[in-house]
Every structure is written in C-alpha cells, then in structure tokens.
Amino acid sequence: MIGAGLAGLSAATRLAGAGVDVHVLEASGTPGGRVATEHVDGFVVDRGFQVFNTGYPRAADLDLAALDLGFFERGAALRVDGRVHQFVDPRRRPTGLVGTVRAPLGSPREKAALAAYALRAGYAPVARLLRAPETTAEAALRSAGVGDATLERFVRPFLAGVVLEDELATSSRYVDLLWRSFVRGSTGLPAAGMRAIGEQLAGRLPPERLHLRTAVRAVGPGSVTTDDGRWTAGAVVVATDPATATALLPGVDAAAPREVTTHLHVLPRSPWPSPLLVLGQPGGRVVNTAVVSDAQPRYSPDGRALVSSSTLERTREADVREEIAAAHGISPGDLEHLTSVTVPGAQPAALPPLHLRRPVDLGDGLYVCGDHRDTPSIQGAMASGARAARAVLRALRPSEVSLPA
Template sequence: MSLPPRAEVVVVGAGLAGLSAATRLAAAGCDVHVLDAADHPGGRLATERVDGFVVDRGFQVLNTGYPRAADLDLPALELGWFWPGAVLRVDGHAHRLVDPRRRPAGLPATLHAPVGSPLRKAAIAAYSAHAGYTPVDRLLRAREVSAEQRLRTAGVGDAALERLFRPFLAGVLLEDRLETSSRYLDLLWRSFARGAIGLPARGMQAVGEQLAARVGAGRVHLGVRATSVAGDAVTTTAGPVRAEAVVVATDADTAAGLVPGLTATAPRQVTTHLHVLPSSPWPSPLIVLGTPSGRLVNSVVLTDAQPAYSRDGRALVASSSLLPTTAAEVRDEVAALHGVGAADLDHLTSLTVPRAQPAALPPLQLRRPVDLGGGLYVCGDHRDTPSIQGAMASGARAARAVLRALRPTDRGAA
C-alpha cells in the first residue's frame, strides 16, 4: 500500500520507539501509518547476512530484565542466551565470573576471580541486590553522581572497577570514563540483575520486524523520508500526508532538525569487528571483557549464545572498541582474549556506528516530555534512556499522550 494522503496518526521513524507507539495506536483502533527512510524496520536494531553469517549492526543484546521486554513475544524471537557473568583476562589467565544465584556451579570460580577481597566481592553482591530489588522510585531518589563514583561509594574496589565494571559497562554505555549518571547505572544494573540477555535467532532486527508486523499490513512504509513535520501534516519524499497527530520517532539529531527547540545530546559511537573461528574456544556463552591496557571493551563468541548466527558451526566473534580501530589493529588482541592463534581468525567485516546512542550524563532527564502541543509528539531513546527499554518506554508514553488527545473518552485506550 502506498503512503495515503491522509491518516489519523503518522509516525516518523520505524525504530523501536516509533513501532512501540504505532502498535499501541493500532491496537486502540487508530488509523496509523509509519514511515521510515531506511529499507528495514527496527532502526538501530539492524541485521544483515555476510557470507551466510547473521551480522548485527554492532554488538547488541536483548535484555529480558527491561520492563518493556514484556511487550515482545519473546518465544517467537527464539532467543539464544548468554550466561549472566563475564570472562576476565588477568596476566594472560582467563577467569570466569558468573552470577552464582543463577549458575550455582560457577560459584567456586567466581569466588576465586581476581576482582578483590571477599569483602569487595560482598560489596559487588550487595550493590547488585540493591539495584536489582530496591523499588525504582527509591533508586531514582538517590543522590545523583557519576557511575564511577556510585561504584566507588558502593565499595566495589579498584580491581573490580578496572577489570569488571569499567569494560563491562563501557560495552553497554559506549563510554569508559563512567561519567554516565548513577541513576541510569542503577536502572541498567537492575535489568541485568533481574533478566537474562540473549540474541534472536534471526538477529536483532527481528525485534523491530515483530513489532512492525503488529502495526498491520501496508501501514509501515519503508524508504520514505520525512523532510518536514507539523502537528497536522508531514512532508515526505513520497508526497505530503495530512494527519490529526504526528509522532516524530527518529534519532535525536534528526528530531532536533525536524522540530525546532528539541536538543540532541552528544552521541556515543562504537566500532565492531567480526571474525570467524573454526570453533569456539569456550565451554560456556560468556562475554569476554577487554583488559585495561587494550583497545577492546569486549569480545564475544556470538554463536556460543546463538548458534543460528552461523550456518556451518563455525564460531562468529564480535569485538568492540570505542575508538574507530581497524581490524589489523585489534587482531592480536582478539586472539589473546580468546586464547587462540591470530592466524585462526578470519576477518569477516568491520563496522563503525557513529551515532549509536545518546549520552546519559547527570542530570539524567528521564521521561522528557513527549507531547509538544498542537498535535506534535516526539519519542525515541533520547526522551528516556539510551536503550531498547528507553526507546520502547518513550514510544508507549507518546501513544498514551496521542490517545488522550484523540480518544479522550476512551480511558482504556489512553
């Protein structure tokens, strides 16, 4: 179906924010149309096939501890799981650190992991319990500092900070100074403490495809770019569309260009190198963390968690750096992290995502306004937290705001 000249609601952007808004609006009976400049739904959750391997646009995972993961049909994604923990390399030796609550067999190795004294390990456990099980409103009332200061105050100690938290969080926050808001750190750590992380069998793009399918046939228009927006109309490369409400669900920079007065925070970037190994060197699916002297924040055998990423049983390895490294620069480091010979690594592809996600510096601006007035709404990870959760939560809020305006008497819908 081509883009109609008129719709009740137009959503600009078929990332998880726009699709979360659109699925709710469609479920409430709205005549909603979504348009996206790209050729696939899901926005930054993008996947392609390279030589038969499933390659996501940057290493990312779905965390079932996110509250909004409840909106997804998780079984249909056929997720393959990472274990909750990580491998640390210290002086060439690999040490496994596994959440003993969920993998009791990992307790002895975890107790011996070089991340500080038993007291420090107790502090890590206490911080995890606090973030995981304190009510969110109390977490959000705590004094806001940097993530690093939060961890130091929690007493995790230097060894755990440098060997575990800094590389682990750098891979998630896409910054290694740990200058991110302690409030976001607490929310993030909460999701890791409560959920599991996994990869869909058909790649991360499958998450967006699942939501797009729910919006309805012919209602998601790909390859259509919005060039200007107002509360009652959108101008696009496929012609103008009039609407009663317009939801701008693009990335922060594009939203700031389309809507005067919106500001974009500094984006984070990441470079990911994909290599192939004849087989995995590891017995269990764990993220291998970068070392303080290296360029990589992590390196992961994706196929240990999700075997469907390879069609022939070879192992697919994703290694991420915050600086725009070349594959040649990190090859030896990838080999050392996995304890394999550099000659065993076949380079598949490398990619840099320059605007991977917005920064979440203090003061954290959670739940930024989504209703801009006059029929114009905005959502996206820049209105909440820089994550799948933030994108989906902001889309849900935008949908509620639209429904309050368009269906004021339908309390259930809004």
Template structure:
C-alpha cells in the first residue's frame, strides 16, 4: 500500500493489542497517529482463521474478563463471550480424571475437593489461604513481595510437592508455557488473582474479535495493513521492498520482541516460549462440557473441546478439539499426542481428522525472577517501544504497556492525556 505523504505526530508500528491501545490513547489526546501493520489483519498473535468451516485461533487462547485494561477498553457484551467451566479436569498417572472446581462458583461440585481426591487436608487449607490472600489483598501488595520462582512460592505457602506435581505444574505449564514453574512468583500471584476474580472464556467469533474491536474504535484509515517496516529513519520509518517512507515525528515500535529488537538495535530482547496447538475434528464430542483437561505426565499442556465452549467453532455434527504442547511440531509427535488423547479422553483419537496445526514461536516472553512487571517505553529521542515483552505475557500486559507508551509520548511532547 502506498504511504501517505504527510507527516503525522506518531507512527505506531504493529497493530496488536499494545499498538492499538497506544494509538487510541494518543488519538484521544489530539495527536495525529498512523498505525502500520505488516500483515493482512490486526491482532498480532491474537488472530483467528476459518479453516473448512472451523474457527481456529492462532494457538490456543483464553480470554480473562477480570483484567483492568480489558474492562476499561472493551465492550465485553459485544464480544458474545462463552465461558469455560470454572475448574479443570486432571488426567492422572492412574488413568483417572479428577476434577478441580472453584466451590465458590459451583457449590454443588464442592465434594470434588474433599480430602483424598485431588489433594489432602493440609494442601486444601494451604490452597484456600493462598487463594484468599491473592483474591482479597490489594494488587500492590502482591507486586511488592519478594520475587522468586512460582515453585518456591507454592512451597512457601505450604503446598506440598505432591500437590504441585498433580495440579499446579500441569495447569500452570499451560499458562506460562514452561514446565518447571520457574516463572516469577509475582506474575503467578497476579494470574491466580485474575482467575479467581474473573471468568475464562472465548469470544463467539474467536479471539481475533478482541483486537478487531480495538481497531474499530480508531478513525477510519488510521490502521494501514500490508505495511511491513524495514527500518526506522530520521523522519519516520522506511517500508520494506522500496515501498517508501512513513513520515512521523515520533515512532512507537509495538511489534513482537524479535522484530522490535531488529528495528531498535540494542533493545534487550527476552527469550520466548514456543507452543504448538493441534486442532482435530472428532465425529462426536469426547467430553460434553466446556472444561480444560490437563495431563499429569505433561504429554500435552492442555486440551479442550472448543465446540463445547463455542458451538459455532465447528460445523454441525462435528466436534473441534484443541490441544497444545510445548515446542514445535516434529515427525511422530502428533502420533504420540493422539495416543495421549485417546487415554485422557477415553475415546479413540487415532482417526480424528487434523484440521490445522499452529506453532507460535514467540507465544510468551520468559519471565523468570526477578521480573519487572513493567518497563519504561522510551528508548531514545522520538523512539518508544511497547508490547507484552515490556510488561507481562498477557493481554493485560500488552494493553498496559501500550498505555504506558502513550503516557510517556504525551509527557515528552508536553501534551496532557485525556
């Protein structure tokens, strides 16, 4: 697409949640803003495809309604959210499926937490105390505590190693995309708090509906798709393949971490977690409820029947199963996964049709302690950066980072935020 000839106040490179939030705040303060997106759609890693009648997100996604930035920026009713069950099923070494349910939301399932089923009395008491603190204490107390690994924090809270291995490690591996629980305990407490306070769900049109709603709130023409940026220049940014220059007085790089590092030499780029999600079509639903399934042996991070969460995600008479594993796809890996799914669902998965495989190499930034929950966005005169790699690996982190970048731009320009 040919660039505009005029110079804008701010060029935002990247139309993921961080870039869209930043652009909205800058426009609200009266600046002229252009958003340049390399791909054919907004969203970054929050994209949704349609494959042979199935709705397939770019990697397994969940949407948490309790995030402050989510509540501030989005019309949740318009997303037509469909909830997951408030709990998980844990597939054990013994081949059993044990249910972990939040009894405050589903009192009739409180018996699932009786001692001797998933955990003993001491672990249940420790879990209750940890959950009460994380849910009720001011967030600032959680973020100011000593930062250590999640595993260390769970041990300090009185949770036994047995319960960690049976519940927390399988469940949190799918949240953090790492299986050693080495993620920052500060981030863990915030995530646990958000799960206790909010609802995990999916938009009716797939996760891509979230960034589309953010983009729809920008003026027409503010977002330019198909505009890959090659490098930054003194007067803006140069498009790839000789596509010209986008002129701007200030540039905010809101891409993924690797692309940001190439546009901003010297920018610290954290290592990232890679995840692969397999989408299979089954002739009948192997689990007739919208519940996450985890595996104690970690042959997969999590699995769920997406068409039980959102029936429109699969054609009538078919079930769509999404299963995520750490790392990339490889020879023989899907066969091993199908065997694990056959055991976990107690249904023959060998004949399920493969709909799609999505590998996300920069799905989440690694967040070992000590991990700052937010980093400054200003890199140099007229140069800023935002994204979840500058905060926390979550939609909240991305949106908050975009908001921080906008505040810093406005402060440096002497413009009050609106």
C-alpha cells in the first residue's frame, strides 16, 4: 500500500483484518494524508478548515465515540446589511424556525424550493439521485426553483467552502450526494483535531506494518521502489494524492486540483452564542469563517476563541482581516493572527460528467484508490479504499467471501 491517507488506511485495515500481509509505505511522518492537524501555541490547528460529517456512509467504519466529536449547528449564519440572520435546520432546532423563515433569502416559495431540494437529496434513494440528468450544481438548483437571493446569500458561499469553487460548476450529482450527508448527519471536529481520524485507522494496523518517511519512487507489477530499495508484493495499491498517482501510474488521470487558503485567529472570547458557520458575503473574498472552538472547545488551550476563515483565492491575512472581523461583528483589532496555510492540492475538482466509482483494479496486480477515484471527500477516499481492498482480496483469495463494504 503506497500512502497512508484515509484511502490507503481504509484499504490496509480491511486487508489486514482479512489476514492479508499488508505493508503501508508513507512518504510523510504522520498517517492521515490531507486530513492533518498541528499544534500552534497550544491551539489545535487543522490543515485548512475541515470537518467530519457523520452522514457519510463510511462514517460506519470509524469509532465516532472515540473521536469525541464536537458539533456545529446544522445551518449557517449570514449577514445582510450588517444584520445577522441564522438559517438553521428546524428539525434539530425548532426554535430557529422563526429566524429561518424571516431570513432575507427570497420569497417563501423560494425557501420552500430549497427545503424540497434538500429533502429529495436527503431521502430519495441514491440510485434515483444518480439517475437524474447531470448538470452543474447551479443549473440543478435553479431548475429546482432556488432563487437568486437563496443562491447568492446562502447556497453559493456554503457550497463554495465545501467544493472549493464558487461558480457552482461542480456536478449536480456530487452536490446531491453532499447535500444528502448534510441532511442525514452533523458536521463536527474530533477533540484531538481532524488528524485523529487517520490516527484511529492507523492504530488498527500492527505498528511494524506502517512505514513512515518512506517515499515510493516507482511502482510496477509486483514491485515498489523506494530510496532504500525494492519491495515485492502480490498486489501493489497506489493510494497517494491524485498528482502522485498520475505520475506513478501512466494511464491514470485525475481532475484539476482545487486550492484553499485558511487564516487562523484568536479572540479573547467567542462573539456567538452557539457553534455556527458564518458565510461570506456576495462579492467578498472570505467564503466562510467559524469559531471552531465553539464546536470543539478542545481546540483552544485556555478558553480563548479560535477562528478559522477560508478564501478560495490566495490571500494574505492583512487582505481579509476586516472582512473576517465584519463577519463576526467585531473590530479588526480584536483578531490576533495565529497562522495561515494555503493548501494547493486540497481536493480534485468534481465537474460533470462525474465518474463515480472509477476503476481501482488496473490489472497486473496494480491497484489505485484515493478521493480521485470516487468523490473529493473523506467519504470518497474511504469508499475507494474499501473498493480497492475488495478488488485485491478477490484477486489474492478468489475462493473467499468478499469483504463487507
């Protein structure tokens, strides 16, 4: 297995569980790949704003209780003409219904159209969602009756922060599946940071099977070359990021990478009464900003508030400080800059036509998995790893019952 991101770890843990002799070669010093966290001045800082959604089908593979998730409210806050409006899921917070109905997001009919779209994505069978004609997210939402105000003030900034593009050119099929997980689950942060997800999976492997700081330079049928020598194996699974996978495996291609820049600030205390994602303004550079320590208090060492704000274009902290402060209704001078990070290959684009479940078995004992094989998400990475493990097991142990999904 090459790569200890969530795809590689999902595949490796399944294969190890089935008794296969698995070794994972990982270039970096930690498992988890892009789902990474560091500590800065005692604060838990994820590499970019990332959240775990319990509505993902592959959440079933994790011990969620052990992750000790702290949750955001389902919905978002937005500011129109300086006033804050909360747009929350009334199924979870019935008292928020009044604010949601009054939010300046177009006519009641337009708001009802968004609710109907969400219910269809959340509860129609997946097969029916995937049978629907594919178009861009914007075209699909407009044809569902979602009007300009809802689209510009809520849907566009909300989705832009997830799919990392704000033209809503992303496949309507992917957005249907994403919306499904938002309807069915909650978004949260593990107490120890997002990296706890990869660490939990890695902890299921015998330690001597995970080889950190071991970069793979070349692969071939049954062989893997590192700086220290050559490994042989009955099956070689490339579970790297998309760019490395396409370099190691001629014939494998991946969609263009999306980039995101995230700025972290500290505030003496949170200006919000509950954990909410605050959406960026139409025409602004910040797509979303949130007091992440409201959702997960363990992100702060001392009760001060940790604010995470993301932009799709590469920005400097000074470029967006005022916009961040305005979103939270505070003075720019209140924000103490902690750190900033730009992640160039955050996720591959998911433009139509979306190739869900791209092949993972390349023949000759070579396999590939990663978010570029399914959807650009934690769910996509884990699902592709599960598929690769099943393919490997089918080849190595054709007589055995296949692994569960």
